[in-house]
Amino acid sequence: MNILAIDTATEACSVALQHNGTRITRFEICPQQHSQRLLPMVDEVLKEANITLNDLDLLAFGRGPGSFTGVRIATGMIQGLALGTGLKVAGISTLEAMAVETAAKINDESALIAVASDARMDEVYFAVYSQTPDSVNRIIDEQVCPPEMALEQLDSMDQKVSKKIVTAGTGWTAYEKLSEWRANTYGESHEDVSLPNAEYMLSLASKAQETGNVFDAVNVEPVYLRDKVTWKKLPGR
Numbered sequence: 001m002n003i004l005a006i007d008t009a010t011e012a013c014s015v016a017l018q019h020n021g022t023r024i025t026r027f028e029i030c031p032q033q034h035s036q037r038l039l040p041m042v043d044e045v046l047k048e049a050n051i052t053l054n055d056l057d058l059l060a061f062g063r064g065p066g067s068f069t070g071v072r073i074a075t076g077m078i079q080g081l082a083l084g085t086g087l088k089v090a091g092i093s094t095l096e097a098m099a100v101e102t103a104a105k106i107n108d109e110s111a112l113i114a115v116a117s118d119a120r121m122d123e124v125y126f127a128v129y130s131q132t133p134d135s136v137n138r139i140i141d142e143q144v145c146p147p148e149m150a151l152e153q154l155d156s157m158d159q160k161v162s163k164k165i166v167t168a169g170t171g172w173t174a175y176e177k178l179s180e181w182r183a184n185t186y187g188e189s190h191e192d193v194s195l196p197n198a199e200y201m202l203s204l205a206s207k208a209q210e211t212g213n214v215f216d217a218v219n220v221e222p223v224y225l226r227d228k229v230t231w232k233k234l235p236g237r
Contacts, residue, residue, distance in 0.1 A: 017046065091223070116172055118170040
């Protein structure tokens with residue numbers, strides 16, 4: 001399956017192309033430059049593969065959670081690409097993508113993966129995942145919460161003493177309580193995956209296609225988690 005994935009939900013901007021079994025990727029840390037860099041990066045990976053958008057089978061994007069502006073940029077871009085090609089779109093959780101990347105790097109199916117991304121305002125975007133042979137499963141739902149609430153959920157998990165917890169996301173260094181918990185409770189049992197990367201959205205997009213969890217352009221929606229933030233949908237909704 002030929003898939004193009006994009007993500008701008010954080011200060012990172014990334015694009016990944018899966019074509020004929022190979023992957024071509026771009027990843028840059030470029031705060032406040034996503035709108036200038038995203039389309040050129042898309043053009044670069046397509047040219048490197050010597051294909052056009054019409055050769056793709058599916059589009060995917062980081063649907064959040066993340067910054068309002070960043071998620072909005074990716075949502076608008078993917079809607080435009082989908083409208084121009086008629087391709088379906090898979091919305092991929094940025095937290096799940098970080099969990100998938102962490103799982104690939106640690107290669108330890110016995111560990112749980114706790115993702116906490118800095119949401120500002122003394123909160124984190126938080127979720128916990130278990131690992132499967134080919135992906136991850138969410139065992140604590142995505143949410144935005146204070147660091148203390150994230151720690152309460154981790155400490156109350158069943159079998160916590162028999163499971164190593166691996167951490168990912170910027171929240172673990174952004175907030176002192178999370179940093180202290182990680183250092184005091186689990187020491188070196190973390191992997192340095194701090195920001196989402198579109199490369200690790202490709203397998204999740206393929207899975208979404210298999211399960212029918214893909215959408216037309218007009219039905220694409222971001223996820224902010226904060227109720228007070230809304231998204232203006234395309235005309236006709």
